[in-house]
Amino acid sequence: MTASRYESLTRDELATLVPELLLIGQLIDRSGMAWCISAFGREEMAQVAIEEWMGASPIYTLRMQKALKYEGVDIFTIFKGLQLDIxxxxxxxDFRYTIHDRWNGEFHLDHCGALMDVEPMGPEYVRSMCHDIEDPTFDATAVATNARAQIRPIHRPPRVPADRNPHCAWTVKIDESYPEVFESADCTALRGSKAALTELAPIDETDEGRSDYSGDVLADLDFAEFSHSALVRIADEVCLQMHLLNLSYLRAIDRRTETDQYLDIATKQLTGLAGIAAGRIRAALNLPADETGALRVLELHPLLNPAAYVTASVADGTIQVSHSPAHHDGSWISIVGPERLAPLQALVRAVDPYLDVEVSGSPVVEPAETWTLRVVRRNEAAAEAGEVAVTRFSTGAAFEFEHRKALPLIVV
Known part of the structure; x- marks a missing residue:
């Protein structure tokens, strides 16, 4: 079984990186939806988001349940899954949970970064996100746990009054009398992808620290309590969440576009995300702002992870990319290479604007084809790519995490 690239990080580094990866996954839409609005308008953008999340979330939710051994059919399982969801x-x-019993609970958001991003755009965009998108996608996430779960609003934005807190509140109920929710056709199709079927190394239960998330639901996860082995698996699973969400996004884009527009939107989404993600990874791990640091960021970036899904090797100051399951799926790595440099340039320039990439070889279409990337330094700094600047509009681009203790929730 292919070793994870995250194995090389220390336990403390992984505990820092995992929440970063979860946030990076959220920023996929901050990058991608801007181009959907431009191409299709607000209402069609909302429909893309619905199809995207309904297609991916039931698959990756169940993967994380199995990996961390908290599979179930109850409220506890749903809440644990949300805590490990991009x-x-x-x-x-900032989800705050209340548990009444196995079948009844609530949550509210003391802070909703997505709302902070959308509110300046006006109430129509808020309604699209908090009503049109949330209603079907919350239930789609819950269907991985129980097909008769319903997540319904107590109150939600647009906020009245304008500074209302918490930002929203929801009930979560499971009842056999509720109509059964079924997965979408996109979800069914995506189950056959290489991403959905990727096998990752099991967690070593003898490793020091928490090896799973069985037991109590915790108000907040303190990732430092997990073992090195568990954190490696979580990091790889979170990257697969991103690939699955991206593949679902691309399915929605594909049915609305011709080839050239599809590639344009797909590349812009990746370019914006690649730059913001690279900057956050470098800062979180305090990596040097030079060629060595950029190569290390690339090695740890979701573009190239997990290693079991994206085939690449690092040697002699270069990264060589070969045909992989990700190419088969048409995931991110399939749209970069010798003929499409913008996402790779945005990535290394987030480390230092004087950096660039030189890529040699063939675009990877057939199994025998490879390309090789070397990070180089230029004499003049490059301006930040417009796609990165668009993604930086999100408050998530500069968001700072704080340490929180893992305290068990008490059933009330």
Whole structure:
């Protein structure tokens, strides 16, 4: 089984990186939806988001349940899943949970980073996100746990009064009398992808620290309590969440576009995300702002992870990319290479604007084809790519995490 690239990080480094990866996953939409609004308008953008999240979230939710051994059919399982979901990154989407019993609970958001991003755009965009998108996608996330779960609003934005807190509140109920929710056709199709079927190394239960998330639901996850082995698996699973969400996004884009527009939107989404993600990874791990640091950021970036899904090797100051399951799926790595440099340039320039990439070889279409990337330094600094600047509009681009203790929730 392919070793994870995250194995090389220390336990403390992984505990820092995992919430960063969860937040980076949330920023996929901050990058991608801007281009959907431009191409299709607000209402069609909302429909893309619905199809995207309904297609991916039931698959990756169940993967994380199995990996961390908290599979179930109850409220406890749903809440644990949300805490490890790129749709609800810790603190940026500050979910606070209340549990009444196995079948009844509530949550509210003390801070909703997505709302902070959308409110300046006006109430129509808020309604699109908090009503049109949330209603079907919350239930789609819950269907991985129980097909008769319903997540319904107590109150939600647009906020009245304008500074209302908490930002929103919801009930979560499971009842056999509720109509069964079924997964979408996109979800069914995506289950056959290489991403959905990727096998990752099991967690070593003898490793020091928490090896799973069985037991009590915790108000906040303290990732430092997890073992090195568990954190490696979580990091790889979170990257697969991103790939699955991206593949679902691309399915929605594909049915609305011709080839050239599809590639244009897909590349712009990746370029914006690649730059913001690279800057956050470098800062979180305090990596040097030079060629060595940029190569290390690239090695740890979701573009190239998990290693079991994206085939690449690092040697002699270069990264060589070969045909992989990700190419088969048409995931991010399939749209970069010798003929499409913008996402790779945005990535290394987020480390230092004087950096650039030189890529040689063939675009990877067939199994025998490879390309090789070397990070180089230029004499003049490059301006930040417009796609990165668009993504930086999100408050998530500069969001700072705080340390929180893992305290068990008490059933009330």
């Amino acid at each position: 749709g609800a990154p810790p603190q940026f989407m």
